[in-house]
Amino acid sequence: MAGPFDIEEIYPDGGDQPLRLPRRQVGNSSQGVTVTLLADYTVRTRAVLPSAALVALLSEMGVTPAGARTAISRLARRGVLEGSRQGRHSSYRLSRVAAANLSAGGNWIVASTTSATAWDGRWTIVAFSLPQDRSTQRRALRGQLRWLGYAPLYDGLWISPYELTPLARAQLDQLTDGAVTVFRGEQVPVAAAGHRAPIDAWDVAAIDRHYQDFLHRWTPLAPRVRAGQVDGAAAVRARTEVMDTFRRFPILDPRLPLELLPAGWLREPARELFAAVYDGLAAPAEQHVRAVVARFTDRATTGIRAHSTADLLAGVRDDADAKGR
Known part of the structure; x- marks a missing residue:
């Protein structure tokens, strides 16, 4: 099973232009924090923000000014940000492709943890074989399978409890040149020693610990959020951090069927706590970001x-796109 910080890309690739979103690392990388900040407050409008304002906001979240400027520059080179200048002052906004990816990613984060899809007892099996000299392609395929909710039962054999969607099929075709076979069927139990159940492809105990850690970290803050006691820079920082942590759960626990999991699975309590903090801090955090800018x-x-979890679930789109411009 992949740890929560092994994910090469937390959001799907797409669009008509090359785009490389930052890798997710242990802790909060300066590029990751920058992307989360811009996504949380400008993904709908692609608002242009002065680079000095971005540096100031990132400084409030523990990123040094030099680190903030480096992160912004690298994100521009990656195609995540678009820059503009007026005299000696520079400004940045999310690229259209990045905004679309981040909107899709936000929807995926909330939808993947809102409820478990009814399971028919069957598994989808993806088997692939790629030569050793195609290691880059193999890493890309494994990363894509992770994002699609698959896990490796054995090397080269990945599984999911849900059907392969047409979009997922198209993505796999692009990555494998046909060196992949997909099956769907029920498990046939055997009594042989060393028998491995499909659910063993996920480290259920480790996932449970991540849920417990999340609840332990954020539960004490929820009453203060409800009472309106968190505002200013603290609201922005907490909102950014709770998103940066929670968005890893759809990879760790891609709506695994509840009938295969221990009683009292913590997916729903974690989602409710995330919504309480993220939504509850939307207004004060937006107010502070506006003030800094x-x-x-x-x-x-x-x-x-700022948008809410309900907005993300409904699909946050670029306003210009929504109006057909």
């Missing part, structure tokens, strides 16, 4: 808009 620009800050 206003210090560095004469433009109106109406393009800065």
